Amino acid sequence: MRGNALRVSGVSHAFGSLRALDDVSLTVAEGRFVALLGVNGAGKTTLFSLITRLYNSRSGTIAVLGHDLRSDPGPALAALGVVFQSRALDADLTVAQNLRYHAALHGMPRAVARERAGEVLAAVGLTDKLDARVATLSGGQTRRAEIARALMHRPALLLLDEATAGLDVRARAEVGRLVRDLVARDGVGVLWATHIFEEIEPEDQVVVLHRGRVLADATAAEIAGDRGLAPAFLDLTGAPTESGGASGREAEGAP
Known part of the structure; x- marks a missing residue:
């Protein structure tokens, strides 16, 4: 229940x-x-x-x-996972780097963070953007990347x-x-x-x-x-x- x-x-x-x-x-x-x-x-x-x-x-x-x-x-x-109205990803970093930084804040080991990043990016349809700089993403892709980051620690x-x-x-x-x-x-x-x-x-x-x-x-x-x-x-x-x-x-x- x-x-x-x-x-x-x-x-x-x-x-x-x-x-x-x-x-x-x-x-x-x-x-x-x-x-x-x-x-x-x-x-x-x-x-x-x-x-x-x-x-x-x-x-x-x-x-x-x-x-x-x-x-x-x-x-x-x-x-708790949060996606605020204002953009919160570092545009100069890659999607992977943003996710790993978030994982580190939550004390996730690197190996676990790498595996989890693959899972959440697959869930939001951004597997092919793992190594892309956030600045190169469209608005919709950026939002999906922010949702992926919010999900990293399984809220x-x-x-x-x-x-x-x-x-x-x-x-x-x-x-x-x-x-x-x-x-x-x-x-x-x-x-x-x-x-x-x-x-x-x-x-x-x-x-x-x-x-x-x-x-x-x-x-x-x-x-x-x-x-x-x-x-x-x-x-x-x-x-x-x-x-x-x-x-x-x-x-x-x-x-």
Whole structure:
């Protein structure tokens, strides 16, 4: 029986007088794809920063694979893989060098890292790019390489913050399909932050986050009803939508 890869309970966070998150609770089960849907400034990136401990959580609890992030951060962070919106690979290094560096940070022996690099690159369809410099990859290939890096240490939970930002429609679909395959094949729990409705499928669990508050937590089909997801989202939030969602980089009010 699978448990929760992530459990967020009653989490609030503020930047001075700006309340970025207000009593947020959600769960991501192992082997489940959960979409965190919100427009710019909804609080998605702030929540990811708390889960990854870029910010310290002062209220509520966050647990990764049952490990409390505040009292037991080592095992919690070890079970976590992250792909942020901004590119994080070293463009001057090869894909292999980037993966080996990540493996070293997690204490993986070199021989194990070499074998694991082959496995994750095969999983994301980049076996032929092992020795390619990251600077030579397309946007979609770079995203897949970042996902491969995040998977090197076999995380139970994968966080993706606007993972398709800047990609064309075809590359967006390829990245989404890749992540869903990982969920189905390897049982990874995924929290996929997005503002793009087309990236969400009817059976996906969707957490609607708006102005730091959770307004809905149900399947996309349940939220959409007979209207469709975009009109239902607009009814819930009153937020403007364009081209399947809001555009631009999320501004959280952080320094």
